[in-house]
Amino acid sequence: MENSYRFYRNTACKYFPCHKVKNEEDFNCMFCYCPLYFLEDCGGNYINNQGIKDCTNCLIPHSPNGYDYINNKIMAINSERMRK
Template sequence: MSEEKKQEKPYWEDKEYSFFSHKNCEYFPCHETKDTDNFNCLFCYCPLYALGSKCGGNFKYTDNGIKDCSACLLPHKKKNYGYIMSKYNEIMELAKKNR
């Protein structure tokens, strides 16, 4: 494999649509983090929530069976845009079931 091929970036990296940080939001940051410069607000409400235990994030279920994502930074890390987009087929399949 050529050196150029190894260093090829994902299609979304460095694109404006893949990152948004709303530092003036009264809830910023909504999760505890030391890296506010790379805190992505694009997925303010996580699209992976509906995937339940298959979301890939750091969550737990409360005693009442509610998914608690308060310790999860997966949708808020700049580098995870590609991962979230890769899960959209699963989300679409769920949506089809709920027609």
């Protein structure tokens, strides 16, 4: 994909890619750190490693559609909180 406000691939980063992936062309660096990390129900593939959320196996923020997924999740949480 082409770099844009939804997708950014930083091949100059010394950690690129920071997760093992099949196709580096689709690796999205837009969210280097996941904004959903602090949510208990983030929807990602994580494990609890002695009380620490280990997101090593989660590729949601690094997928081509990660931007949309994260923004939709944040909007849903905000809408839910506004109703309370």
